[in-house]
Amino acid sequence: MSTSGGSNGWSPYLAGALVGLLAALSAAATTKVMGKTNFLGASTTFVRAAGLIEKAVVPSHVEKNEYMAKEKVRVDWQFMLVLGILLGASLASRLDGSFSWEAVPPIWKERFGPSPVVRALGAFVGGLVAMFGARLADGCPSGHGLSGLMQMSVSGFVALALFFSVGVLTAHWLYGGKPS
Amino acid sequence: MNPLILGLVTGVIFGFLLQKGRVLRFEKQLGALRLQDFTIIKFMLSSILVGMFGLLILQQAGWIALSHKPFNLGAVVIGGALFGVGWAVAGYCPGTSVGAVGEGRWHALFAIAGMLAGAALFAEAYPWLRKTVLAWKDFGKIGLPDLLGINPWWCALGLAILYLGLFVWFERRRL
Numbered sequence: 001m002s003t004s005g006g007s008n009g010w011s012p013y014l015a016g017a018l019v020g021l022l023a024a025l026s027a028a029a030t031t032k033v034m035g036k037t038n039f040l041g042a043s044t045t046f047v048r049a050a051g052l053i054e055k056a057v058v059p060s061h062v063e064k065n066e067y068m069a070k071e072k073v074r075v076d077w078q079f080m081l082v083l084g085i086l087l088g089a090s091l092a093s094r095l096d097g098s099f100s101w102e103a104v105p106p107i108w109k110e111r112f113g114p115s116p117v118v119r120a121l122g123a124f125v126g127g128l129v130a131m132f133g134a135r136l137a138d139g140c141p142s143g144h145g146l147s148g149l150m151q152m153s154v155s156g157f158v159a160l161a162l163f164f165s166v167g168v169l170t171a172h173w174l175y176g177g178k179p180s
Numbered sequence: 181m182n183p184l185i186l187g188l189v190t191g192v193i194f195g196f197l198l199q200k201g202r203v204l205r206f207e208k209q210l211g212a213l214r215l216q217d218f219t220i221i222k223f224m225l226s227s228i229l230v231g232m233f234g235l236l237i238l239q240q241a242g243w244i245a246l247s248h249k250p251f252n253l254g255a256v257v258i259g260g261a262l263f264g265v266g267w268a269v270a271g272y273c274p275g276t277s278v279g280a281v282g283e284g285r286w287h288a289l290f291a292i293a294g295m296l297a298g299a300a301l302f303a304e305a306y307p308w309l310r311k312t313v314l315a316w317k318d319f320g321k322i323g324l325p326d327l328l329g330i331n332p333w334w335c336a337l338g339l340a341i342l343y344l345g346l347f348v349w350f351e352r353r354r355l
């Protein structure tokens with residue numbers, strides 16, 4: 001097995017299998033606690049967070065928005081899950097010494113130069129397009145990819161196939177086909 | 181237990197495992213999309229394999245209810261394609277962007293800002309999308325076993341063989 005995961009990383013098979021176990025336990029726990037099965041996901045939280053920010057600036061605008069009303073702008077279970085991801089990743093990286101401040105990733109630097117501003121712009125525009133797409137498709141690689149395929153949902157298979165195939169084409173166009 | 185605490189605890193474990201699997205990194209994301217590093221693909225398929233049987237057992241025991249996302253053709257295809265473009269440019273998906281900030285890759289903050297803007301923009305476009313793309317063709321909340329007309333256990337078994345076959349192939353090719 002390759003050691004590209006870094007000296008202290010776990011095998012992706014092991015870490016992944018534990019996430020599978022977590023997903024099942026979480027489905028059971030949410031059903032017990034909330035009376036309704038909730039599955040791991042992330043992107044709806046971005047709608048709620050955007051709604052909370054807009055609410056602080058122009059409250060009436062959020063109230064009038066049909067989609068915000070549908071998704072309910074509030075801090076809920078998934079919102080805390082997403083915050084938890086940040087804390088858990090921070091904890092793991094501090095414990096094994098893999099935490100490091102990074103403004104521009106090396107392969108981005110090699111292709112687009114060392115400017116943090118250019119990287120910030122790329123991240124922003126990419127993030128914007130990705131989230132618009134995730135909301136239209138009704139899920140991201142967590143909601144559609146993991147939770148969808150775990151449930152054998154038809155929409156999950158189609159969404160994940162498109163995420164990857166178009167992602168591969170775009171990455172090829174951006175970085176070329178040559179191995180780095 | 182308070183649902184918010186349950187969410188936080190689940191998220192901390194999820195984030196911990198994402199970080200230990202090393203799938204939060206920009207290099208891993210682009211490595212997967214450039215077909216050079218299969219860490220993320222191994223991680224995802226392994227979690228799907230275990231989770232699939234876990235959820236199936238719980239559902240068959242009557243402990244949980246499955247909740248398929250609707251297969252709205254235009255929305256999933258166009259949305260999925262847009263996501264693919266944005267994912268390759270940003271180098272993060274929504275869950276990993278947050279985790280990446282946790283391990284110090286602070287440029288992911290700009291991806292998060294873009295995602296918040298994308299979510300807000302989608303909310304503005306929703307009334308129009310609901311009448312157009314979202315109204316084209318909705319196959320509803322369907323699972324693969326229903327579509328194929330087979331028992332879910334056979335379907336899971338078939339998929340498990342496929343995933344395990346891919347693992348063997350990855351390791352033989354040293355991907």
